[in-house]
Amino acid sequence: MTDGNELRNLGEFGLIDRIAQRLPAGAGVALGIGDDAAAFAPAPGQLNLITTDMLVEGIHFDLSYSDPLSLGKKALSVNLSDIAAMGGKPRHYLLSLAIPPAITLDFLDNLISGMLSRAEQFGVHLIGGDTCSSSGPLVLNLTVLGEQSPDMLVRRSGARPGDQICVTGTVGDSALGLRLLRQGGRKGDAIARHLDPLPRVREGLALAEAAIPSSMIDLSDGLLADLGHILDLSAVGARIYSEELPLSDTFRKHFPLVTEEALSLALAGGEDYELLFTAPPEKIPQIFPLLEKMGTPVSVIGTITEENTRAVIGSDGKEISLDRKGYDHFSGRDKS
């Protein structure tokens, strides 16, 4: 066991050295950690992709139930998920850390272990960052770089009327997991999904390289909110069929009947980090074999419509009212 004192003795440069010594060799970068800036180049003809996310203790995670290993993995995963949603190949990342006095060196070592193991899994390399102390919560800021050729890049703005709306994996598990954690739960599939989501990097890349999606986004804010971004930027509408929503066995065990509460978790829960994408009907048959090869389920859950209206259709064929909080963004500007 170590305490905050040991970390203070180490200092900023000591901490950076400690992290640098753990990095694998051959980061595929012109200049890595240790200078004023890092230097790197995309492969010829590729665009650079970049995304950044800030995670704040007490807002995005709670140290009473987030272990440092999972937190390190998740911090990288949520950014990798953004590169995946562009159909990109992740390559490098930067880490900024603001560290409050109560954080121990053990905690930080485990956080870095989680990050490095997730980085190895997806072939990305730490090339820079910043560490400082915090007068309040623990704050992490991750910046992830990737690349893709300009013609393969999948944007949010390409959805067209008649396109089918697809989603990988299952939805609602992370929100269910968060609820169980807050109720004192510490184990189980839903909790694991919340604490350590796996980004769909391989799936996003395979879909992009097969030129299947007309638009794509990752599920971070909730299915309807994230679909709302695609609809806004593509200037189209959507019909979602609640019966087609992919729900895990764990989710169904908690909700044998798809109650309004269950629907709310699945449609507005957030943090599933699945890929939501649209594709023209003629490309739908290609999707299943492509993703099943990776062991990843995929579901068609709705259709893009020409008129800018947004509806979720229930099992009775009737539209479900979406005037509850969390659906606001989906319901569109005309209704707000």
Next chain:
Amino acid sequence: MTDGNELRNLGEFGLIDRIAQRLPAGAGVALGIGDDAAAFAPAPGQLNLITTDMLVEGIHFDLSYSDPLSLGKKALSVNLSDIAAMGGKPRHYLLSLAIPPAITLDFLDNLISGMLSRAEQFGVHLIGGDTCSSSGPLVLNLTVLGEQSPDMLVRRSGARPGDQICVTGTVGDSALGLRLLRQGGRKGDAIARHLDPLPRVREGLALAEAAIPSSMIDLSDGLLADLGHILDLSAVGARIYSEELPLSDTFRKHFPLVTEEALSLALAGGEDYELLFTAPPEKIPQIFPLLEKMGTPVSVIGTITEENTRAVIGSDGKEISLDRKGYDHFSGRDKS
């Protein structure tokens, strides 16, 4: 006047929209704000440069004397300074913000105004970021991207015995300004230098493109600490002549005699954001006309030595003892 309530009503997407609407057109980027990731490409043959810095309220700035306009400028400046220290051309930036409830919309608008004006001054464009709430201090994380050709890049590791040690502008003003702020001062040159330092982007680029510096770093942690990084990475030593340290008129007004206290501010004060670089003696004559053209003073303050010892020589020709806090890194690992 607005209050925190107005900002809460705006929400994350509203705030991002509000910032996006203020961005100048033609950011020179393949894909800017509004998708899962931004996309950009360096000019042919150029490497990408990237640097990141986190600024935490209560650690890096104090809202009792930092106005939001200056804070926005400074947050970008300290990152531009890192690109300058590589001899790079800054091009794009990303902004992450964790916002506590007490921050008003007015404050944020001014913060963004400061950032955008500094961005315009140096030709850089905001291409992405993240905003969230904070349970504690205001936190900013800036990531700045630049570019330079591989043969022009100036690293920290290139200092050679016999090289002269040079510094732009003056040193110690920012530390003096911080001291005056903490004593209740609110005006004056030193305080302005602390609250709104100007990065030496043009100078760094001109020096790099004239192939003058053998190594370069920007002054953020203090002259001796930052020189220490160059010495460590170049495996050389240094002799600094205290009489050659460039001190501003303001600084000399506060310290008519260069006391131990004055020397401590100049050598270990930090946050001057000047460029410290080494160059072979035959290139020294080129430096003065190059930087004077820009109105930027430059001084030769010492020499790189072969043996790995580090010394500051006083006006009496004798070595000044450096066993005080703040000089630790300069004094080298062999002495620690």
